[in-house]
Amino acid sequence: MSRSLALRCHRLADDLAGVSLDAVDPTPPAAGQVAVSMRAAALNFPDLLMTRGGYQHKPALPFVVGMEGAGVVEAVGEGVTGWQVGDAVCVSDKSGCIAHHALFPAAALSPVPTGWDWPDAAGWQIGALTAYVALVVRGGLRAGETLLVHGATGGMGAAAVQLGAALGATVIATGSDPSWLERLRPMGATHLVSSRGDFHEQVKALTGGHGADVVYDPVGGDVFDRSTRCIAFGGRLLVIGFAAGRIPTLAANHVLIKSYSVIGVRAGEWLRQRPGDAPRIQGEIARLVAQGTFRPLVGAVFPIGRAIDALRALERREAPGKIVVEIGDA
Structure with missing residues (x-):
């Protein structure tokens, strides 16, 4: 894997002063993890709140911003089943998505819906x-x-x-x-x-x-x-x-x-407190996606080099729907 960029929060601040786009060295997946070459990430209001320390979940510093995205599997860790190199996947996790290369637990992945482009795949989950x-x-x-x-x-x-x-x-x-x-x-x-x-x-x-x-x-x-x-x-x-x-x-x-x-x-x-409900809920959502019920409203797309500008646009509510950071190849 080549050297990559990641949008990281190093310190909490109300004005994004603690957030920077850094060059990082990718690491191989550990047991139970999947390495994903990210293609796009969608912003959510909690992404902004986490950079301020104002959200319920407070990840350890520094952390990579971005709760949801989409990309291609590039490696799988020991014990991972159901995913293989080359699979197109959607990702939903507490952080980590605005980066060229990212590691996620296998359970955070789902297949990209048929016929969807990367911005749509990044922003619906x-x-x-x-x-x-x-x-x-x-x-x-x-x-x-x-x-x-x-x-x-x-x-x-x-x-x-x-x-x-x-x-x-x-x-x-x-x-x-x-x-x-x-x-x-x-x-x-x-x-x-x-x-x-x-x-x-x-x-x-x-x-x-x-x-x-x-x-x-x-x-x-x-x-x-x-x-x-x-x-x-x-x-x-x-x-x-x-x-x-x-x-x-x-x-x-x-x-x-x-x-x-x-x-x-x-x-x-709700899913973490009631894990027994998760398969049914996730199955129903997958069925609704297949029926065409869900398709995100993508209001703006920024390149990864302007990821901080994308966060500012979210803060100022400058676009409807989802603001997407397009990542592409490292």
Whole structure:
């Protein structure tokens, strides 16, 4: 293997000052590991948070940034079965993806869906898993219900729009940019609503006063607060994250009066805490991918030489959907 580049975080800082693109020497895989020649990596908001020390998972410094990506198997460690040199694979792990050469546990790999290019293959797994655990496992979304998806023009939200439509729900998608929202219609969004201002009134109007049966909220802050004003009686409010920066609080008497549930969703942690569920969930997601339910919304592609610029673009929300770092050959 040739000398390669890797985007590494050496110290925690709010301005990416501790992140640099370094030349590194690849190492061979240990037992149970697979060496992957990465072709692309997709950014997620936790990637940014981890460089600040603001995420639940805090990898030891220095660490290679990037939770998901895709590439080609170049070597397998002792005891690895199911993968061989030359296989095209998707990768989902806690870090390590923005590099020419990377090592992952064999369980972090899955096959690239047939006919997908590298940017698409890099950017679908975390969104699909989060959407499935949220809407199916935790939220129990049913056909005929109304699903309100916040942050719908982001990678997590777009996956929820796609799955909600596939499950037979009426999907109301919110976002701040009208042109970005329009890209969600082909993905299954029934109604597009601006998240600026009193979106809760529009949701109530669109549902004839009933409100949303399920709310998918990766935003938090004011969006969460307003969602409690348009959730249906007996609805489910899914807490995915706090991209807005403010962690909201809630009056318990309001939950009582409207009899709704507030449900936390940590999709990866769900599988770690309930490993027996993993084969079924992963099998269902694979089936949905094969049916064409999931396909990421790729909003921007940066070369690896501009990987830090890609992180800044994510921070400033400069593109819809997934921001992808194209890696190519070392």
